[in-house]
Amino acid sequence: MDLRHSALLQKRIGVIQAAAWLMIVLLIVAYAWVQLVMRSKMQELALRQALKNRTTPAPRGIIYDRNGNKLVDNRRALHLVIQNEDLPTDPQQIEALATALQLDSDSLKRKIHLSRQVKGNRLLVLQDNLDEAGLAKAEMLRARYPFLSIEVAPRRVYMGDELAGHALGYVGEVPPELLAKEPGKYEIGEIIGRSGFEASHNDKLKGVDGQRQILVDHLGREMALFGIQEPKPGKSVYLTVDAGLQQIVKDSFSAEQGAGVVIDLRDGGILAMYSSPSLDPNIFLNRLSQEDVEKYYQNPSRPLLNRVTQGIYPPGSTFKLLVALAALEKGIITPSSTFTCAGHKDFYGRTFRCDAVHGTLNLVQAIAKSCDIYFYELGSRLDVDDIHNAAVKYGLTEPSGIDLPNEVASRVPSREWKRRAKPKDPKWYAGETISVAIGQGAVGLTPISLARFYAMIATKGKLLTPHLYYGTRNEDDGQLQIFQPPPPRDTGLDPKIWATLDEGLYNVVQYGTAAASKIPGLDMVGKTGTSQVTTFVDKAHYSQLSKHLKDNALFAGYAPRDNPQIAFAFVAENAGFGASSAAPIAKKVCEYWFLQRPVKPLPPPGGKLFDAFHLQGEKTAPEATSP
Amino acid sequence: MKERLRALDPYLMGPILVLMFMGTLTIYSASRGTVQSSIWLKQSLWNAIGFGLMIFVSRVRPNRVFNWSAGFYIAGVILLLAVLVPGIGKAIGGSKRWILIAGQTFQPSELMKWLALLFVAHRLGAKPPDYLRPMELLGIAMLVVFPMLLVLKQPDLGMAVSFLPVLILIPLIKGLRARWVALGLVLVSAFGVFAWHKVLKPYQKQRVLTFLNPDEDLQGKGYQINQSRIAIGAGGFFGQGFTAGSQTQLNFLPVKTTDFVFSVWAEERGFLGVLMALGLFGMVLNRILEIGRMAKTNSESYFCVGAACLLGLHVFVNVGMVVGILPNKGIVLPFFSAGGSSTLSYFLGLGIIMGVYYRAKLK
Numbered sequence: 001m002d003l004r005h006s007a008l009l010q011k012r013i014g015v016i017q018a019a020a021w022l023m024i025v026l027l028i029v030a031y032a033w034v035q036l037v038m039r040s041k042m043q044e045l046a047l048r049q050a051l052k053n054r055t056t057p058a059p060r061g062i063i064y065d066r067n068g069n070k071l072v073d074n075r076r077a078l079h080l081v082i083q084n085e086d087l088p089t090d091p092q093q094i095e096a097l098a099t100a101l102q103l104d105s106d107s108l109k110r111k112i113h114l115s116r117q118v119k120g121n122r123l124l125v126l127q128d129n130l131d132e133a134g135l136a137k138a139e140m141l142r143a144r145y146p147f148l149s150i151e152v153a154p155r156r157v158y159m160g161d162e163l164a165g166h167a168l169g170y171v172g173e174v175p176p177e178l179l180a181k182e183p184g185k186y187e188i189g190e191i192i193g194r195s196g197f198e199a200s201h202n203d204k205l206k207g208v209d210g211q212r213q214i215l216v217d218h219l220g221r222e223m224a225l226f227g228i229q230e231p232k233p234g235k236s237v238y239l240t241v242d243a244g245l246q247q248i249v250k251d252s253f254s255a256e257q258g259a260g261v262v263i264d265l266r267d268g269g270i271l272a273m274y275s276s277p278s279l280d281p282n283i284f285l286n287r288l289s290q291e292d293v294e295k296y297y298q299n300p301s302r303p304l305l306n307r308v309t310q311g312i313y314p315p316g317s318t319f320k321l322l323v324a325l326a327a328l329e330k331g332i333i334t335p336s337s338t339f340t341c342a343g344h345k346d347f348y349g350r351t352f353r354c355d356a357v358h359g360t361l362n363l364v365q366a367i368a369k370s371c372d373i374y375f376y377e378l379g380s381r382l383d384v385d386d387i388h389n390a391a392v393k394y395g396l397t398e399p400s401g402i403d404l405p406n407e408v409a410s411r412v413p414s415r416e417w418k419r420r421a422k423p424k425d426p427k428w429y430a431g432e433t434i435s436v437a438i439g440q441g442a443v444g445l446t447p448i449s450l451a452r453f454y455a456m457i458a459t460k461g462k463l464l465t466p467h468l469y470y471g472t473r474n475e476d477d478g479q480l481q482i483f484q485p486p487p488p489r490d491t492g493l494d495p496k497i498w499a500t501l502d503e504g505l506y507n508v509v510q511y512g513t514a515a516a517s518k519i520p521g522l523d524m525v526g527k528t529g530t531s532q533v534t535t536f537v538d539k540a541h542y543s544q545l546s547k548h549l550k551d552n553a554l555f556a557g558y559a560p561r562d563n564p565q566i567a568f569a570f571v572a573e574n575a576g577f578g579a580s581s582a583a584p585i586a587k588k589v590c591e592y593w594f595l596q597r598p599v600k601p602l603p604p605p606g607g608k609l610f611d612a613f614h615l616q617g618e619k620t621a622p623e624a625t626s627p
Numbered sequence: 628m629k630e631r632l633r634a635l636d637p638y639l640m641g642p643i644l645v646l647m648f649m650g651t652l653t654i655y656s657a658s659r660g661t662v663q664s665s666i667w668l669k670q671s672l673w674n675a676i677g678f679g680l681m682i683f684v685s686r687v688r689p690n691r692v693f694n695w696s697a698g699f700y701i702a703g704v705i706l707l708l709a710v711l712v713p714g715i716g717k718a719i720g721g722s723k724r725w726i727l728i729a730g731q732t733f734q735p736s737e738l739m740k741w742l743a744l745l746f747v748a749h750r751l752g753a754k755p756p757d758y759l760r761p762m763e764l765l766g767i768a769m770l771v772v773f774p775m776l777l778v779l780k781q782p783d784l785g786m787a788v789s790f791l792p793v794l795i796l797i798p799l800i801k802g803l804r805a806r807w808v809a810l811g812l813v814l815v816s817a818f819g820v821f822a823w824h825k826v827l828k829p830y831q832k833q834r835v836l837t838f839l840n841p842d843e844d845l846q847g848k849g850y851q852i853n854q855s856r857i858a859i860g861a862g863g864f865f866g867q868g869f870t871a872g873s874q875t876q877l878n879f880l881p882v883k884t885t886d887f888v889f890s891v892w893a894e895e896r897g898f899l900g901v902l903m904a905l906g907l908f909g910m911v912l913n914r915i916l917e918i919g920r921m922a923k924t925n926s927e928s929y930f931c932v933g934a935a936c937l938l939g940l941h942v943f944v945n946v947g948m949v950v951g952i953l954p955n956k957g958i959v960l961p962f963f964s965a966g967g968s969s970t971l972s973y974f975l976g977l978g979i980i981m982g983v984y985y986r987a988k989l990k
């Protein structure tokens with residue numbers, strides 16, 4: 001070997017050796033930087049992507065009827081969601097996801113943007129209640145979009161479908177309007193009661209969401225559980241409703257539109273409340289199909305309306321009790337005052353008719369026969385403000401105070417009302433009072449306020465607050481905490497006047513207009529009504545309906561006469577004569593409640609709650625419990 | 628057997644055995660609980676076969692090995708061409724790098740690096756000890772560039788890069804006039820510009836761009852390096868502990884038994900482990916170069932230098948890549964990464980080096 005070359009080679013190898021060590025040192029410096037200087041930042045990043053906080057939605061409280069029958073339950077459902085901390089940012093990715101899910105990409109972007117502003121760990125639900133096919137598709141999507149996850153969350157089940165749809169209401173995501181109206185009260189995406197009892201008692205029913213701290217892998221799959229804070233379910237709530245009675249009322253309305261409500265006279269609890277056509281709350285948990293949108297939103301019958309608290313009906317003859325009350329209190333007549341009905345009479349230059357020639361009648365007979373002439377006479381002697389003032393005094397003009405959202409107040413006209421409502425024709429004409437005297441004209445009552453008025457008569461002058469909320473069960477001892485409604489307001493009804501009205505109502509069923517609905521062994525009393533239709537159906541649909549509009553049939557009353565326990569009001573729309581359509585419903589209700597209902601209802605939760613109102617059996621004192 | 632083992636240089640073999648042990652442990656930890664959980668056993672088997680191969684090769688006299696180097700080279704090129712033949716070549720992930728032999732995939736390019744080095748070392752050793760003449764340099768360069776182009780065609784950019792030390796460093800060691808070095812630099816830059824626009828595939832360009840700005844594309848190509856950096860950094864000084872690295876065990880770390888195996892080591896063993904591994908790599912390179920000094924012939928010397936450069940490049944590119952200072956090349960780490968072809972090829976190279984050592988020791 002050439003010595004000169006050998007020396008050069010040794011030198012060159014030395015250079016390479018130095019270069020090799022330099023390279024090692026360079027790498028060590030780089031690792032020292034990342035592992036020693038950047039350590040805490042890197043550890044935080046590692047933790048942030050591996051450690052996730054997940055929300056476990058709390059189930060809402062279960063709703064029972066007063067006997068402990070489940071009306072609303074929860075079941076577990078799977079939802080495709082994005083966890084708040086995993087929200088995607090790449091707009092192209094969001095668009096691709098929207099396409100895959102057949103969602104509108106702009107609205108998805110808006111939702112993601114909104115969700116990003118939420119503190120805590122709310123889920124953005126993309127698809128809820130996945131079925132088998134939906135689940136398979138969701139799993140497939142998850143492989144492509146690791147930020148998606150599938151979560152188990154409770155979902156509402158309304159057991160009776162349409163049984164008590166209006167009373168129960170339904171749940172849904174908090175709407176943007178509500179978020180804007182009460183900032184801070186709700187969180188975006190929160191499930192709240194949207195209507196009915198679910199809405200008015202949302203605070204009790206909603207629980208407290210739980211949290212889980214988990215370790216996830218690169219696909220977001222849960223690998224280990226670190227910490228868990230169990231969700232706190234919402235309170236179980238009992239309604240004053242009796243499911244059996246509710247079913248009877250529902251069945252009575254099978255084909256007809258209308259409304260019915262039954263009130264417990266001890267405390268104002270609603271025993272049954274039905275608005276026909278009804279709605280199935282289960283349907284409102286999903287995105288509505290086109291068919292359902294048509295059925296519920298574009299239907300001229302307006303099924304979304306709770307006719308019991310939002311339907312304004314002309315009360316017809318059921319209103320005569322108030323007119324009689326006004327006349328008696330004003331001293332225009334005494335209970336024995338008589339008028340003669342010749343089938344028709346002229347007032348203020350116009351002829352008013354009665355449906356029969358009743359001859360000479362006193363007040364009791366006039367109520368029993370529902371003689372219009374008698375009340376026209378009263379109307380001609382009364383000022384409309386007298387009637388209005390009596391209505392105010394006996395609670396007809398105020399909202400009943402029922403614990404349901406958006407109750408509409410009844411309308412009993414006054415001069416003042418005419419001035420405000422008809423500024424173009426503000427003068428009250430005496431002839432209008434004649435119509436008001438038989439519950440026509442501008443008079444419009446909700447079934448709940450009508451029932452409350454008859455409950456007032458039944459209780460000799462006490463104004464109850466109707467309510468659906470019966471009580472909540474304590475979590476620790478399982479005891480039922482019974483809700484104390486506000487004490488009834490005493491209207492100071494004169495007992496003598498009351499006796500006359502009660503007598504009149506009794507005779508309606510004994511020999512009067514509702515004699516056909518007489519129940520052997522049970523004194524149901526009440527007043528029929530047949531009102532010319534000016535329904536609350538809005539003007540746009542009015543013309544369509546008008547050609548086959550028939551009269552509304554009404555019946556309101558209470559039972560049993562000697563010891564009243566329930567009051568009720570029923571309206572059957574376009575069903576014709578009140579005695580033949582609405583009174584039979586009341587008959588069925590009373591027969592069920594007093595004669596057919598199981599003697600001992602299902603043991604109520606938490607001890608003795610309900611005595612049986614059973615006439616055939618032993619008469620237990622209704623005062624034994626004071627709910 | 629005892630005598631055979633005596634052919635092995637303890638100063639080279641010691642660090643390599645430790646590195647192999649560390650590598651197998653890391654593979655075990657990285658593949659725990661996955662479908663590939665027995666891959667550490669397979670790797671141990673490759674290591675054992677490789678060890679036997681090394682002992683066998685070390686017993687062959689180096690001058691014989693060099694004399695046969697032309698034949699080896701041609702055989703290697705044929706294997707590289709076989710990759711392109713449908714039915715023999717096997718494509719994985721869009722690139723044809725493998726051939727199937729007895730149910731095992733084999734990557735001829737791993738072997739070809741060593742065969743090209745062997746042949747080039749042999750040719751240069753035969754030249755007179757003057758500066759290389761231009762035509763001689765060109766001839767030598769062609770020997771390397773041809774297989775390199777075949778590898779680029781597969782395409783396998785990382786592997787093509789590992790031919791570079793043979794192409795550049797060996798002629799330098801042999802001796803080159805400064806003007807040819809300058810000309811070479813110009814040509815290489817010109818080729819680089821040409822390659823960027825005409826040869827490189829978009830994904831390869833993307834890799835380079837990601838290297839330049841890794842934060843740009845967190846979920847895409849930069850994702851791997853980003854996750855690797857997080858793993859390394861989270862290791863801290865002492866490491867998260869064996870089989871306890873969250874990045875590794877929760878699969879945030881990609882290709883963790885091959886390309887990113889060193890990130891697993893760094894996460895679980897910390898800076899201390901990194902110091903140890905890099906120290907051992909330094910000792911290996913140093914010792915191979917020392918053997919190059921002791922070598923009897925120029926060819927043997929050149930081979931040792933080339934082998935050190937090849938190893939050094941792999942260590943530098945892989946270890947530098949996973950920590951984010953070098954582009955994501957998809958290059959494996961010797962003695963650490965799982966893989967049969969590379970393991971056997973390294974042991975083949977080591978066998979020749981041990982042969983050189985043995986002959987130098989015998990005098």
